[in-house]
Amino acid sequence: MGLVARVLESRGIPTITLSLIPDLTRAVGTPRLAGLSYPFGRPLGRPHDSDGQRAVLRAMLDVLAQASGPGTYVELPFEWPESPARARNESKDLPPPPIVELMTKKPWLLPSLYTGRIPESAPAA
Amino acid sequence: MSIDSYRFLDFASRQVMKAWAGRQQPGVIPFTPLGKPLADCTVALVTTAGVARNDDRPFDQAGERRNPWWGDPSFREIPLGTTERDVRLYHLHIDPRFGEADLDVVLPMRRLADLADQRVVGKAARRHYSLMGFILDPDVLVGQTAPAIAARLHADGVDAAALVPA
Numbered sequence: 001m002g003l004v005a006r007v008l009e010s011r012g013i014p015t016i017t018l019s020l021i022p023d024l025t026r027a028v029g030t031p032r033l034a035g036l037s038y039p040f041g042r043p044l045g046r047p048h049d050s051d052g053q054r055a056v057l058r059a060m061l062d063v064l065a066q067a068s069g070p071g072t073y074v075e076l077p078f079e080w081p082e083s084p085a086r087a088r089n090e091s092k093d094l095p096p097p098p099i100v101e102l103m104t105k106k107p108w109l110l111p112s113l114y115t116g117r118i119p120e121s122a123p124a125a
Numbered sequence: 126m127s128i129d130s131y132r133f134l135d136f137a138s139r140q141v142m143k144a145w146a147g148r149q150q151p152g153v154i155p156f157t158p159l160g161k162p163l164a165d166c167t168v169a170l171v172t173t174a175g176v177a178r179n180d181d182r183p184f185d186q187a188g189e190r191r192n193p194w195w196g197d198p199s200f201r202e203i204p205l206g207t208t209e210r211d212v213r214l215y216h217l218h219i220d221p222r223f224g225e226a227d228l229d230v231v232l233p234m235r236r237l238a239d240l241a242d243q244r245v246v247g248k249a250a251r252r253h254y255s256l257m258g259f260i261l262d263p264d265v266l267v268g269q270t271a272p273a274i275a276a277r278l279h280a281d282g283v284d285a286a287a288l289v290p291a
Binding site for chain 1: 127128129130131132133134135137138140141142143144145146147148149150151152153154155156157158159160162163168171173174189190192193194195217218219220221222223224226227229230231233235236237239240245246256259261262263266267270271272274275276278279283284285286287288289290291
């Protein structure tokens with residue numbers, strides 16, 4: 001997402017990027033970044049929690065308005081109301097993503113995933 | 126760094142993402158100052174939850190299943206007023222049920238309209254955008270998709286974009 005923000009900024013659109021993994025998003029050189037400790041799939045908060053969602057969006061936009069230069073990073077103070085184990089458990093019945101299935105079947109490909117170097121043997125999509 | 130959403134992930138995914146973070150080179154960071162007060166800005170949203178309207182082309186999940194190193198690098202327009210009744214989430218790395226129960230969990234168009242009513246922002250843009258998450262090879266995303274979105278944002282008079290992960 002940080003890479004997309006960079007393209008928009010270089011074409012004259014100011015951006016604010018929210019991230020649940022700000023160490024990675026920051027490392028790609030994201031123009032304005034707000035970090036948040038919420039579970040994946042629920043970046044604004046719980047379904048139907050309008051007040052909580054609005055507060056997160058408002059906090060993002062405050063970073064947009066107040067950032068003074070490139071590389072601004074602010075950690076948002078919101079805390080997820082459930083334990084990480086409980087949040088993970090809610091999605092336990094889902095099948096793993098295709099890349100995780102592949103790594104389970106062919107663990108010798110893990111170094112490629114770690115380095116982000118896509119193997120030349122990868123099939124056409 | 127006190128932000129730690131990794132605790133919501135399994136150990137292996139955590140290790141992979143931390144390894145990626147250590148390998149990035151930020152280079153020169155582009156920056157466009159906000160040209161006017163936020164209260165006068167038209168704001169657009171971009172999500173990576175893989176949201177597509179039911180009357181639009183779905184994101185290519187089958188392609189990613191055939192080649193897990195690949196992710197659909199295209200984008201979808203999501204007009205303001207679209208709700209969870211009109212869409213599906215195609216991102217294969219998140220639980221889509223939360224965003225399908227309440228689209229504002231990933232694409233907060235109603236919350237943005239709330240903030241326009243409260244005069245925090247000027248107004249919500251008429252079109253918002255969705256991408257797939259987990260795209261390992263960013264070439265098409267950076268070279269084609271993001272520039273196409275930028276052109277539409279300019280065409281709609283958008284003053285700023287808020288990017289939401291999934």
